[in-house]
Amino acid sequence: MEHPALEFHRLQTRRQFFQGAGLKVGGVALASLAGQAAHAAPGVHPSLPGFPHFAPRAKRLLYLHMNGAPSQLDLFDYKPRLKEYFDKDLPDSVRNGQRITGMTSGQARLPVAPSVFKFQPCGQSGMWISELLPHLHPLADEMALIKTIHTDAINHDPACTFVMTGSEVPGKPSLGSWISYGLGSVSNDLPAFVVLTPNFPSTGNAQALFTRMWSSGFLPTKHTGVTLRPVGDPVLFVKNPPGVNSGDRRATLNALNRLNQITIERFGDPETQTRIAQYEMAFRMQSSVPELADLSGESQATLDLYGSDVNRPGSFTQSALLARRLLERGVRVVQILHRGWDQHGGLPKNLAAQCQDTQQACAAVLIDLKQRGLLEDTLVVWGGEFGRTVYSQGTLTAENYGRDHHPRNFCMWMAGAGVRGGITYGETDDFSYNIVKDPVHLNDLNATILHLMGIHHSAFTYKFQGLDQRLTGVQEAKIVRGILI
DSSP states (O other), rough: OOHHHHHHHHHHHHHTTTTHHHHHHHHHEEEEEEEHHHHHHOOOOOOOOTTTSSSSSSSEEEEEEEOOOHHHHHOOOOOOOGGGTTSSSSOOHTTTTTTOOTTTOOOOOOOOOOOOOOEETTTTEEEEEEOOOOGGGGGGGGGGEEEEOOOOOOOOHHHHHHHHSSHHHHHHHOOOHOOOHHHOSSSSSSSSSEEEEEOOOSSSSOOOOGGGGGGOOSOOOGGGGGOOSSSSSSSSOSSTTOOHHHHHHHHHHHHHHHHHHHHHHHHHHHHHHHHHHHHHHHHHHHHHHHHHHHHHGSSSHHHHOOOOOGSSOOHHHHHHHHHHHHHHHTEEEEEEEEEOBOSSSSSHHHHHHHHHHHHHHHHHHHHHHTTTTOGEEEEEEOOOSEEEEEEEEEHHHHHHEEEEEEOOOOOEEEETTBBBBBBBEEEOOTTTTSSEEEOHHHHHHHHHHHHHHOOOOGOOOOOOOEEEEOOSSSOOOOOGGGBBB
């Protein structure tokens, strides 16, 4: 990336070269844009020219990220034969020399820990789902369960960065930012990309959430995810201070815009245009955000659907309802990042608490979207950053165990626009340790999400550091067509 000082001098030289014709050329460009605007749908952040590449199945995305890595063995990857291996050493032929973390590499043994939870086949498809997720049981035929997701990272920070940006290297744009950049904003009053970070049970082992997980990276900063705070005003300073009314704010903003326009004309810095757009968005959000956060207009049936926590500020339940309200108001991407899923010890108790905190709301938002006719063009994704080991970390008993990190295979599910419900895709070995059929890399998952949004992932690039960067990386990613309608 060019140094800002060098870029300034380059822009200045170009400006001097075109000094005589600059205003005329600008006038022609303005007239051209005005003509385009007359035939285009209005929008603060329009899509890129030619986007979407083809008719999308999904117009919007809801991504439910369970930060900390839910145990696939205790939720979705049913392995009844493991009871025969209780407290036996994991066979060397299964591990096959694969690396494990420093947290268990020093253990004298790697004892196999079968799940203590019961599973049952659900829906007409017979999808096996744990007793910890009873609200998802009736929705099995809406979901496509992928059992063979795998990733490159074995520790949380790089793995979370990878699942959200397609790279372990910080500084890349997040999935939501890529979609915002390519498809633009549907709403003029709310951002294209919104992030919610709800509270989690006190028993949860919380991993840090870094802003890089919703950052725009090298894309224009207007595509960074806007976080709504779980407690207090959803957005800081969204209210006018005492003595300042909307007219005063408008007058101040007009003056700032004039100053910023002068800066654009002098330097041509696109970030100044971003600043103008964000000031305008902030002004409109002073009306749209309070209305969004006011749940008084929701029916009692809807509130009951989500559960008793729906009126508790900062709860996952309230976040799920806010996500539906954001999506129906034109927000392109909503991500909910729920922490506390890192169970290295005491897994049965702690995992149950995490499921209790989230599973009814996850089911409710699917039902709610479907009842409103939104699920047919809304893509819902649920998952973490990697899986958990079949062997116990620490002491193993018949009722208690912990599980270490396992990047080789884990489960995620998708539902909604273009997704074939009732599908269980891929298969793992008897220990949920290795993939034996239909592997799906995280970049394959991201390619599939982009495909459903009407985007050719291989053609969706941004020039940075001399490279055509893309979300799905340099290695070829495939679309998981087996889960699509």
